Amino acid sequence: TQLLEQSPQFLSIQEGENLTVYCNSSSVFSSLQWYRQEPGEGPVLLVTVVTGGEVKKLKRLTFQFGDARKDSSLHITAAQPGDTGLYLCAGATSGTYKYIFGTGTRLKVLA
């Protein structure tokens, strides 16, 4: 069974701090996505990474895909209250469009 484990599960930080969320698996993924989800809503796609070692930046968010395509990280610089939400990673294996979701990291940024 493919599993994606995220850490930490919960994170509460002050506005302006930096943080990193990790997504780890023993499986190799052909692509990996990061989402943010707010209560009562569907996940919103933030980024897709497909190449081992790839780094993508989206304003204050930096996403990295591991060289072996088994893990990924999301780094947020100078967090803001608007970053609060559930962050999910999801991986797809080659030849399928089925996505396996991680367990999620619930982030709260305090003003």
Added chain:
Amino acid sequence: ETGVTQSPTHLIKTRGQQVTLRCSSQSGHNTVSWYQQALGQGPQFIFQYYREEENGRGNFPPRFSGLQFPNYSSELNVNALELDDSALYLCASSLAGLAGSTEQYFGPGTRLTVT
């Protein structure tokens, strides 16, 4: 907004009943995936439909079934509802078959409560 719509927004059913949830995919997308998200957890893959046929299934019993229509909209049907079926049901649309394009876009979900 992703352009993916779901109906209804909320639904309350009694154990043993049947329910149908609906999803309209984003314009141009030919693939719809359904997920179940229990409170406090990540979404769990139920199944995927591509060009009106099931194209993969997660670890869900046969009482979870689906359809995809020629316009690529989709339905999720759940028979003999159980209390544990209470969850947010999400559909996601994507364009399969285009090299490098595996991105999926989620609708807002249907919150199902089984009492």
